[in-house]
Amino acid sequence: MYYPKKRLMSGKPPSEHFRLLYFASAASFTRKSSDTFPAPLPISDLFSVLEKKYSGMTKAVLDSCAVTVNLEYVDVEEESGKEKAGVVIKEGDEVAIIPPVSSG
Amino acid sequence: MSDSPNAGHRQEEECTSVALTHDILNPLSIMAEVKSPKAGAIVLFAGTTRDNFDGKPVTHLEYTSYPPRALQTMLSIARSVKEKHSLTAISMIHRLGVVPIGEESILIAVSAPHRQDAWRGGEEALEECKEKVEVWKLEEFDGDEGGVWRANRDGATGVRVADHKE
Numbered sequence: 001m002y003y004p005k006k007r008l009m010s011g012k013p014p015s016e017h018f019r020l021l022y023f024a025s026a027a028s029f030t031r032k033s034s035d036t037f038p039a040p041l042p043i044s045d046l047f048s049v050l051e052k053k054y055s056g057m058t059k060a061v062l063d064s065c066a067v068t069v070n071l072e073y074v075d076v077e078e079e080s081g082k083e084k085a086g087v088v089i090k091e092g093d094e095v096a097i098i099p100p101v102s103s104g
Numbered sequence: 105m106s107d108s109p110n111a112g113h114r115q116e117e118e119c120t121s122v123a124l125t126h127d128i129l130n131p132l133s134i135m136a137e138v139k140s141p142k143a144g145a146i147v148l149f150a151g152t153t154r155d156n157f158d159g160k161p162v163t164h165l166e167y168t169s170y171p172p173r174a175l176q177t178m179l180s181i182a183r184s185v186k187e188k189h190s191l192t193a194i195s196m197i198h199r200l201g202v203v204p205i206g207e208e209s210i211l212i213a214v215s216a217p218h219r220q221d222a223w224r225g226g227e228e229a230l231e232e233c234k235e236k237v238e239v240w241k242l243e244e245f246d247g248d249e250g251g252v253w254r255a256n257r258d259g260a261t262g263v264r265v266a267d268h269k270e
Contacts, residue, residue, distance in 0.1 A: 009172050023170055024240035025253045025263040061263070064255075071173050096170055099263070100255035103167070103174075103198055103239035104151050104210050104230065 008070065008094040010034060018089050020046075021096040029061050030054055039091040043067065044080040046089070050097075066098040073098075113171045115179050119193035120186060122178035124171055124239075126201045129208040138193035143215035147226035151210040153203050157243055157254075164244035164251070167200045167209060174198070174238040181232040189225030191216045196229060198239055209241075 013019040017036040027033055037049060046067065051058045067076050070093055079086040089095055114123040121137055135148055153165050178196055186194045192215040203209045212229050216222040234256045242265070244251035250265030 009170060021170065023168060023238070024242070025265075027168075028250070028253065028263075028265045068170075068173060071176060096173065098170070098173075098238060099240065099253065100257045101234075101236065101238055102241040102254040102256045102262075103237040104234040104241075104256065 010094055013092060016091050018091060018093040018095055020050075021094065023097065024099045024102075025061050026057075026065065026097040026099055029057055039089055039093065041089045042079075043069070043074055043076055043087040043089055046076065046095070061099065062097065064100055068096045068098060070094055113175055115175050117179075119191075120179070120182045121195040122175055122182055123197040124169055124174060124200055125197060126199070129197060129199050129211050131208070131211060131213075134195050134197060134211045134213045137195040138213045138215040140192045140215055142217060143192040143222075144217055145219040145222040146213060146215045147219075147222040149210075149212040149226050149230050150208045151230070152208050153205050155205045157245075157252075161246050162205065162243050163246050164202070165205065166202045166242045166244075167198070168240050168242070169198070169200050170238045177237050178233065181229060181236065185214075185225050185229045185232065189214075189216065189221045189228070191221060191225045194225070194229060196233065198233075198237065200239070 010019045010021060013036040016039060018039040019034055019036050021034045022030050047058055047062050067074050074087050112125040131148055131150055135146055138146055156162055182194045182196060194214045196212045198210045212226055214222050214226045241254040242251050243254055252262040252264050254262045
């Protein structure tokens with residue numbers, strides 16, 4: 001089966017929301033494969049929104065994770081260090097928490 | 105999700121192919137994909153699932169993935185390794201879902217005019233995959249609940265599923 005290059009994995013979230021995908025340890029922690037959250041949301045606020053919903057997640061999971069927005073990696077630490085607003089998650093975006101990989 | 109969980113995924117371009125599948129992997133068919141009259145060497149790597157982690161018996165082993173992101177990463181690795189080592193062709197496939205112990209979880213086949221490039225290209229492709237491809241391995245141990253999400257990265261020991269239970 002041919003897989004088109006930029007096709008996202010998930011269906012469309014409700015209006016004014018984005019979908020957040022969980023994999024591996026992130027999925028185990030939240031006990032689900034995705035959530036939807038209100039958009040827009042600055043990427044620098046993503047982890048605190050998650051910590052609020054899933055207490056302890058930052059230390060147990062997020063500290064070692066990367067983040068993608070529409071399949072492209074975004075440096076959350078760098079974004080959080082910026083004084084002005086950086087990357088903002090928009091309505092309809094597909095965001096994913098990417099734990100350390102273990103392929104092979 | 106727009107795809108059924110068992111759907112296979114594949115991306116192809118000239119002499120380069122990457123794929124994810126829930127099926128049993130077939131070394132002969134991936135070798136056939138890279139075979140060429142221009143190539144005097146084919147190197148095939150088959151990664152198989154081990155029955156233990158540091159001596160602890162593994163009873164169950166399962167892979168999950170973020171397929172569109174993983175394929176993008178695999179394709180970029182394949183392109184760059186092919187270019188760097190002047191490979192004739194490269195093909196990589198990773199199995200997802202439950203993989204019984206001793207079966208192949210990843211196959212990488214490369215072909216090149218001469219063996220040195222094929223050896224080096226094959227090794228680099230595998231190391232890059234293990235470092236970057238968005239696939240995750242869950243290992244379960246005898247008498248343990250939940251299992252461990254393994255991490256390939258140096259120093260990362262993996263995260264126990266059970267630790268996350270409230």
